[in-house]
Amino acid sequence: MDITEFYETFFEEAEELLGDMERHLLELDLDEPDPEQLNAIFRAAHSIKGGAGTFGFSVLQETTHMLENLLDYARQGELILRTDIVDLFLETKDMLHDQLDAYRNGAEPDPEAFARICQTLKQLALAELGHGVGSEPDADIASSERAAGETESPAGSTVGEETSEEQAQGGQDADADSGWLRVVLLNVSDKDRELLVEELGNLGTVTEQHGDAARFEVVLESASSRDDIEAVMCFIVEPEQLDIAAIAAPTETAQGDAASASTPAVSQDDTPTPEVPAPAEQTAAPAEKAPAQAATDDKPTNAAPGNKGGGAKKKAGAESATIRVPVEKVDQIINLVGELIITQSMLEQTASELDVAAHGPLVNGMNLLQRNARDLQESVMSIRMVPMDYVFSRFPRLVRDLTGKLGKDIELVTEGKSTELDKSLTERIIDPLTHLVRNSLDHGIEMPDVREAAGKPRTGQLTLSAQHQGGNILIEVKDDGGGLNRDKILAKAASNGLTVSDAMSDDEVWQLIFAAGFSTADQVSDVSGRGVGMDVVKRNIQAMGGHVEIQSWPGKGTTTRVVLPLTLAILDGMSIKSGPEIFILPLSAVLESLQPSNDDIYSMAGNDKLLKVRDEYLPLIALHDILHIDGSEQDPTQCIAVILQAEGRRYALLVDDLVGQQQVVVKNLETNYRKVPAISAATILGDGSVALILDVADVNRLHRQRANSPKHAELTASRQEDVVS
Amino acid sequence: MSDMTQAAEAAIDTQSQEYLVFSLGSEEYAVDILKVQEIRGYENVTRIANAPDFIKGVTNLRGVIVPIVDLRIKFHLDKVEYEGQTVVIVVNVADRVVGIVVDGVSDVMTLSADQIKPAPEFGETLSADYLSGLGSLEDRMLVIVDIEKLLTSEEMALVEQQAQ
Numbered sequence: 001m002d003i004t005e006f007y008e009t010f011f012e013e014a015e016e017l018l019g020d021m022e023r024h025l026l027e028l029d030l031d032e033p034d035p036e037q038l039n040a041i042f043r044a045a046h047s048i049k050g051g052a053g054t055f056g057f058s059v060l061q062e063t064t065h066m067l068e069n070l071l072d073y074a075r076q077g078e079l080i081l082r083t084d085i086v087d088l089f090l091e092t093k094d095m096l097h098d099q100l101d102a103y104r105n106g107a108e109p110d111p112e113a114f115a116r117i118c119q120t121l122k123q124l125a126l127a128e129l130g131h132g133v134g135s136e137p138d139a140d141i142a143s144s145e146r147a148a149g150e151t152e153s154p155a156g157s158t159v160g161e162e163t164s165e166e167q168a169q170g171g172q173d174a175d176a177d178s179g180w181l182r183v184v185l186l187n188v189s190d191k192d193r194e195l196l197v198e199e200l201g202n203l204g205t206v207t208e209q210h211g212d213a214a215r216f217e218v219v220l221e222s223a224s225s226r227d228d229i230e231a232v233m234c235f236i237v238e239p240e241q242l243d244i245a246a247i248a249a250p251t252e253t254a255q256g257d258a259a260s261a262s263t264p265a266v267s268q269d270d271t272p273t274p275e276v277p278a279p280a281e282q283t284a285a286p287a288e289k290a291p292a293q294a295a296t297d298d299k300p301t302n303a304a305p306g307n308k309g310g311g312a313k314k315k316a317g318a319e320s321a322t323i324r325v326p327v328e329k330v331d332q333i334i335n336l337v338g339e340l341i342i343t344q345s346m347l348e349q350t351a352s353e354l355d356v357a358a359h360g361p362l363v364n365g366m367n368l369l370q371r372n373a374r375d376l377q378e379s380v381m382s383i384r385m386v387p388m389d390y391v392f393s394r395f396p397r398l399v400r401d402l403t404g405k406l407g408k409d410i411e412l413v414t415e416g417k418s419t420e421l422d423k424s425l426t427e428r429i430i431d432p433l434t435h436l437v438r439n440s441l442d443h444g445i446e447m448p449d450v451r452e453a454a455g456k457p458r459t460g461q462l463t464l465s466a467q468h469q470g471g472n473i474l475i476e477v478k479d480d481g482g483g484l485n486r487d488k489i490l491a492k493a494a495s496n497g498l499t500v501s502d503a504m505s506d507d508e509v510w511q512l513i514f515a516a517g518f519s520t521a522d523q524v525s526d527v528s529g530r531g532v533g534m535d536v537v538k539r540n541i542q543a544m545g546g547h548v549e550i551q552s553w554p555g556k557g558t559t560t561r562v563v564l565p566l567t568l569a570i571l572d573g574m575s576i577k578s579g580p581e582i583f584i585l586p587l588s589a590v591l592e593s594l595q596p597s598n599d600d601i602y603s604m605a606g607n608d609k610l611l612k613v614r615d616e617y618l619p620l621i622a623l624h625d626i627l628h629i630d631g632s633e634q635d636p637t638q639c640i641a642v643i644l645q646a647e648g649r650r651y652a653l654l655v656d657d658l659v660g661q662q663q664v665v666v667k668n669l670e671t672n673y674r675k676v677p678a679i680s681a682a683t684i685l686g687d688g689s690v691a692l693i694l695d696v697a698d699v700n701r702l703h704r705q706r707a708n709s710p711k712h713a714e715l716t717a718s719r720q721e722d723v724v725s
Numbered sequence: 726m727s728d729m730t731q732a733a734e735a736a737i738d739t740q741s742q743e744y745l746v747f748s749l750g751s752e753e754y755a756v757d758i759l760k761v762q763e764i765r766g767y768e769n770v771t772r773i774a775n776a777p778d779f780i781k782g783v784t785n786l787r788g789v790i791v792p793i794v795d796l797r798i799k800f801h802l803d804k805v806e807y808e809g810q811t812v813v814i815v816v817n818v819a820d821r822v823v824g825i826v827v828d829g830v831s832d833v834m835t836l837s838a839d840q841i842k843p844a845p846e847f848g849e850t851l852s853a854d855y856l857s858g859l860g861s862l863e864d865r866m867l868v869i870v871d872i873e874k875l876l877t878s879e880e881m882a883l884v885e886q887q888a889q
Contacts, residue, residue, distance in 0.1 A: 335788070338788070339787075339788045342788070581771070581772065626774075627774035627775070628774055628775065629774070667788075667789075667790045668790070669783070669790060670885070671789070671790065671821070672789070672790060672791050672792055672821045672822045672823060673773075673783060673790070673792040673883060674882070674883065674884060674885040675885060676773055676774070676775070676776070677774075677775055678774070678775075679773070679774075682771075682783060682790045684785045684788065684790075688769065688785055689769045689771060689784075689785065690769075690771040690782075690783050690784060690785050690790055691771065692771065692773070692783075
């Protein structure tokens with residue numbers, strides 16, 4: 001039995017709490033702070049402190065302790081919050097995060113940083129409140145309680161930080177805090193129970209324990225309050241499983257060692273109480289005392305619904321509705337379901353050759369199996385989906401910090417927070433998005449004076465939005481700044497040795513900024529402009545199977561659109577045939593398919609062929625040329641042309657035949673092999689054979705490369721720079 | 726006396742290894758049996774365009790996509806046929822699963838260290854780098870291939886090389 005088993009739970013929970021804290025701090029309206037929000041921030045700090053104490057993370061505990069005290073004053077209106085104070089709190093939050101990371105990696109946090117933040121927090125307390133934090137008195141009773149709490153319980157007994165309601169209760173409440181508590185554990189497994197009892201031992205003295213897994217009673221003599229015990233224990237059990245009540249000292253124990261039992265309460269409390277009477281009075285006193293204490297004990301929770309008790313319960317309700325599962329487990333289920341689907345379609349193929357009349361029940365069963373398998377697949381896939389809020393929630397902080405640094409006035413608007421995206425993609429999209437947002441803040445949106453001069457509101461607007469578009473998610477970063485400067489980009493591109501001409505379309509010019517080492521910022525700031533970035537952004541997004549486009553209007557702003565597939569595990573595909581081979585095209589890239597007639601095929605510069613579709617001339621690419629397939633139809637008019645769109649370019653792909661549409665499970669080719677040109681991945685067909693999934697953009701690239709070589713080799717090389725993924 | 730036999734057995738245990746013997750044409754080769762995952766028939770291989778000719782393609786091994794390499798083509802053997810006897814040895818090297826096509830699998834043999842002679846520095850097609858040695862068994866000679874080194878080598882083009 002080892003307490004370290006619970007470290008991970010604590011780290012995750014603490015991380016969530018820090019996230020909550022940051023969100024509330026950012027949302028806080030400084031002119032009229034919402035008491036609920038202040039409470040929430042306080043609670044977060046409080047819970048982290050409790051856990052940190054339990055696990056012996058003393059630096060983390062002390063930092064949160066100081067922060068918590070300040071927050072407590074803020075909550076009671078004694079500390080008036082200002083922007084710089086919130087900044088300091090945010091900085092402290094970052095520090096806590098670093099400390100948490102350090103503990104997570106089994107290291108001790110940076111002592112210098114700790115000393116610095118302590119100093120800053122103390123200074124703030126001195127400047128704002130005229131006294132320090134941590135041990136200075138703010139009220140007589142509170143101070144005594146705090147002293148009792150700190151000396152007795154290393155786990156961060158927080159009596160002193162309890163609310164004013166409690167202070168009002170004075171000595172009576174102090175009794176409850178430094179007396180006997182009965183902790184009832186409901187439905188706690190043996191393993192957890194052992195640990196909890198051990199934990200309770202750290203908070204006070206366990207004098208009695210009995211019961212079974214369903215109901216286990218521990219009698220504890222402790223100076224800690226109910227809330228503290230609950231805060232410590234809720235890292236292991238749910239609050240519903242816990243019932244803590246103050247009781248009178250049990251007779252037999254008190255008689256046995258009355259002296260030791262009474263010592264902590266009496267010696268450390270300013271107000272001596274009748275709580276632990278002489279052994280002679282013992283039998284009479286508890287009877288009177290018990291109901292009275294039960295009443296006082298209930299009071300704080302009832303009187304202050306926004307207080308810790310209420311908050312903890314609310315949170316617990318949300319928690320019990322979710323479970324934490326390692327991603328590998330989910331991935332394993334997804335793989336297995338993928339196998340199931342393949343087996344199911346194999347069976348289906350066999351069953352379809354049977355006579356329906358003779359095998360009616362089998363066919364019915366197959367249909368049922370198919371439906372169930374699809375439903376199962378959908379539900380399993382939805383496990384991986386998380387809302388975009390997960391990504392967007394980290395930007396308010398970034399915008400706030402950067403606007404301050406840059407001296408700009410910018411409002412962040414987020415839309416479509418609930419749009420869902422595969423978890424693995426959300427994690428990988430954060431860095432590219434951060435880069436785009438930084439760019440917009442730094443280069444896009446102008447300084448307030450410049451904006452005013454241009455007739456725009458002083459406050460710039462940055463919009464982050466997400467929406468579903470077919471099987472894709474469209475994420476937009478939109479600013480209402482000055483837009484991209486065409487001439488500047490062209491000049492910069494020319495000086496970087498890229499092949500450019502004034503005749504290039506806007507779209508082509510915007511694409512240039514994705515080339516490596518490209519930055520048009522006049523000055524390199526520490527926010528952005530070092531010339532690394534946009535090429536990395538593009539490469540990362542392409543690696544996720546997505547693409548990025550830029551639209552820009554001079555003086556009006558820039559919009560960067562990132563299109564990503566919703567998930568990487570499953571693909572809606574169209575199977576096509578060329579010669580004897582079957583390939584899968586991602587359905588999201590397919591616009592239409594048609595049989596070309598000779599009149600619509602034009603040739604250009606010898607080998608290049610163009611297909612006229614309505615009023616557009618599209619490059620005509622034969623799949624069998626690109627992939628060297630033998631035995632394919634050579635006559636284009638006998639082929640099917642599939643019109644595809646990738647990275648904003650359209651082309652027609654000549655294939656022999658369309659086979660059908662189906663959902664396919666994407667299998668990585670690189671697990672056991674390597675990246676193959678023009679192929680993005682593989683899948684397994686109903687008959688158990690492998691089919692390759694075409695990389696629509698790469699096919700086009702391969703074609704252009706061949707068409708261009710060798711005479712435009714130089715141009716190709718320079719283009720390659722921005723397309724290599 | 727019994728001590729001595731035990732010591733001798735221990736010595737054999739540490740020095741001898743089991744090898745899977747397979748044939749390519751009339752030549753006999755051997756690979757460390759611990760690298761072999763399974764042996765299966767040659768079927769249902771999907772060709773990969775623009776790959777070297779000895780990479781036959783990929784196949785589905787219970788849901789895993791596995792590349793198939795034909796060592797006969799790689800070693801420039803005259804006769805490359807796919808018939809009933811043609812088998813694929815699925816090996817596990819460097820955290821990858823790869824299938825190698827061979828003409829047949831004969832047996833599993835234990836070779837002790839003194840039966841393995843160093844490989845001479847020769848060979849245009851099969852560099853000595855990829856050989857662990859030559860096993861001599863009465864009148865037979867086994868070419869012991871370091872399959873991991875061979876399959877992860879640059880010339881096999883199976884693994885993406887770091888410097889690209």
